Amino acid sequence: MAEENSVVSEQQVNPAPRVAEAAPSDPNTIEDSVNKKKNEQAFKLPPSKKLCVATTSSADDDDKNKLEVRLGGILCCTVCLDLPKTTVYQCSNGHLMCAGCFNHVMADARIKDDAPTCPNCRVELSRSVCTRNLAVEKAVSELPAECAHCGENFSRNSLDNHEAKLCPNRPATCQYSIIGCSWNGHEKDLTEHEAECKQPTLPGSEILPHVRRQAETADKETVKFEKYMSLLSLEKITFTDLQLRPYRTEEYCNRLYYESTRFSAFGCMFSVNMRLNDDRRDIHLLSERYLSYQVVLRSKPATPRFIIIHTVVRGPYGNMKVNPHIVHHEFTEHVTEGIWTKLPLTDKAECNRLLANRNMDFRIILGQQPVTDF
Numbered sequence: 001m002a003e004e005n006s007v008v009s010e011q012q013v014n015p016a017p018r019v020a021e022a023a024p025s026d027p028n029t030i031e032d033s034v035n036k037k038k039n040e041q042a043f044k045l046p047p048s049k050k051l052c053v054a055t056t057s058s059a060d061d062d063d064k065n066k067l068e069v070r071l072g073g074i075l076c077c078t079v080c081l082d083l084p085k086t087t088v089y090q091c092s093n094g095h096l097m098c099a100g101c102f103n104h105v106m107a108d109a110r111i112k113d114d115a116p117t118c119p120n121c122r123v124e125l126s127r128s129v130c131t132r133n134l135a136v137e138k139a140v141s142e143l144p145a146e147c148a149h150c151g152e153n154f155s156r157n158s159l160d161n162h163e164a165k166l167c168p169n170r171p172a173t174c175q176y177s178i179i180g181c182s183w184n185g186h187e188k189d190l191t192e193h194e195a196e197c198k199q200p201t202l203p204g205s206e207i208l209p210h211v212r213r214q215a216e217t218a219d220k221e222t223v224k225f226e227k228y229m230s231l232l233s234l235e236k237i238t239f240t241d242l243q244l245r246p247y248r249t250e251e252y253c254n255r256l257y258y259e260s261t262r263f264s265a266f267g268c269m270f271s272v273n274m275r276l277n278d279d280r281r282d283i284h285l286l287s288e289r290y291l292s293y294q295v296v297l298r299s300k301p302a303t304p305r306f307i308i309i310h311t312v313v314r315g316p317y318g319n320m321k322v323n324p325h326i327v328h329h330e331f332t333e334h335v336t337e338g339i340w341t342k343l344p345l346t347d348k349a350e351c352n353r354l355l356a357n358r359n360m361d362f363r364i365i366l367g368q369q370p371v372t373d374f
């Protein structure tokens with residue numbers, strides 16, 4: 001309790017920035033700094049990670065004392081020390097966490113089958129106990145930040161728009177890049193480059209390989225689209241909205257599995273399993289996380305060669321961000337477990353976001369391929 005109290009009271013009464021390089025004479029701040037260093041290691045952040053508040057000259061004492069720098073030290077995520085870009089959560093003692101770190105803590109606890117706790121004060125975390133802190137979210141969005149391209153300061157709520165659409169130094173590529181121009185430069189120099197770009201005047205024979213590459217990429221997309229169209233055109237097609245729940249057995253202790261309840265399709269019973277990082281034992285050491293799923297036939301196959309085509313989509317009850325994919329699998333009386341398919345999530349953070357929730361909701365679409373087609 002003493003540790004919790006000291007941390008909380010320090011945040012309440014001491015407005016000084018809580019940076020990792022605190023003066024060694026202050027016992028509270030040392031403890032904080034140790035905690036932060038531990039956290040940095042746990043999340044494999046580079047040791048050089050510092051508060052990312054914009055200053056024109058970090059060596060300048062005046063800049064260090066600026067209100068926005070001091071506020072940055074107070075409003076930053078207590079785990080990664082960055083200023084949160086989006087949602088800010090807080091534990092019941094008020095320690096702030098960005099959405100990414102919050103999901104990471106929740107996902108880690110799910111993997112270890114532990115109760116999630118605040119990395120700062122060890123109080124238990126849950127979606128109902130942890131609240132968003134709108135005041136911090138708004139305050140952070142008003143703090144200045146440096147444009148990555150031109151170095152000028154903007155308020156955080158306008159920085160994304162500036163960097164993406166307005167900054168004269170934002171990276172640009174020539175419009176003739178699709179026919180092979182490799183020019184990369186600043187947006188402000190683009191018009192001048194395009195006016196004198198040689199690419200459009202080259203003979204067709206030199207441009208052809210680039211056009212071919214573009215066509216190949218488009219072809220791959222078309223193939224994916226056609227597979228979806230043929231799945232939707234099958235005589236026997238069905239879908240089920242699933243909720244997968246985490247489960248552990250003696251055999252799988254320390255390993256996280258998800259399982260759906262049984263559902264019927266084409267006169268047979270099925271279920272869906274999901275696992276993390278293909279069941280590797282050193283999962284807690286890996287920074288990359290991915291989920292794979294498997295369709296399991298839970299009854300006799302409807303026909304001796306029972307070919308099922310399936311895909312997973314978000315569905316109406318979940319918010320899984322998954323890319324289009326199609327899986328074929330032939331079930332027989334002896335082969336009742338489908339192949340493990342890596343769930344093609346749209347980005348790396350999506351896996352932690354899904355693991356942070358208790359259940360996984362998505363829709364599976366299944367079609368039965370007529371055997372005569374082969």
Ligand SMILES: [Zn+2]
Nearest residue numbers: 077080098101
């Ligand atoms: Zn964070």
Ligand SMILES: [Zn+2]
Nearest residue numbers: 091095118121
């Ligand atoms: Zn806490």
Ligand SMILES: [Zn+2]
Nearest residue numbers: 147149150167
């Ligand atoms: Zn800029």
Ligand SMILES: [Zn+2]
Nearest residue numbers: 174181183197
């Ligand atoms: Zn060009």
